[in-house]
Amino acid sequence: MSSATFVDDALTGAAGITDVDSYVDSWHESDSDLDLHEYLGLTWDEYRLWVEKPNTLRFILSARRHGRTVSEELKSTASELALAARAGSSDEAESVLTWLRKTGRL
Structure with missing residues (x-):
């Protein structure tokens, strides 16, 4: 390391x-x-998100890679996967988006 x-x-x-x-x-x-x-x-907000929902780490890293916020990355990922007709894969991004809305982070 x-x-x-x-x-x-x-x-x-x-x-x-x-x-x-x-x-x-x-x-x-x-x-x-x-x-x-x-x-x-990680920023404090990214860290909090990761601690509460560990599967968001890949979205956090992808957002950093693309110069986006995590919310923007999740929306983009959900849209791209839906367009690619991979409904099963977009479910995870959609689930995180729903959770972010429910917890008032989005």
């Missing part, structure tokens, strides 16, 4: 989504003065 954040490493391909737990473990073992969300490279 490099000294870059999880988000940095994930965006460059040096880490995968499932590696986030290793970064959390490293934070626990470190003497870092950073809060966990900073150590991971």
